[in-house]
Amino acid sequence: MAILQTFDLAIVSPHVSLDVAELQKKGTRTLAYLSIVEMAPDAHYRADALKRNIPLLGKNPVWNSDLVDVASPAWQKFIVETLAADYMQKGFAGFFLDTAESVEWLAEKYPAREAAFRTQLIR
Secondary structure (H helix, E strand, O other), X not given: OOOHHHOOEEEEOOOOOOOHHHHHHXXXXXXXXXXXXXXXXXXXXXXXXXXXXXXEXXXXXXXXXXXXXXXXXXXXXXXXXXXXXXXXXXXXOEEEEEOHHHHHXXXXXXXXXXXXXXXXXXX
């Protein structure tokens, strides 16, 4: 934690052991990392997401992560009501939303759903 205190802003994985409130008291605004289009094979929430039947629509070959159906109400609900809510309770100041650009792969693979993917990603 000491090294993070030297920065004005820190983006961290929300499941690591870290006293977020203490870090923010020291002046480091702390954001939770949140992947919104991809789910890593080792994501701490993966089993929970899969139990909710959240559709996976392909792979990011660079990271070997799954592309999630961002238009799925189940994914949206999971992101907002489960992940984001949990991270806010841990005291994070906000989120670093990553992998939004992967919506391009979804749009390319499923062109008929492109508008839905983009609209729901923004939503």
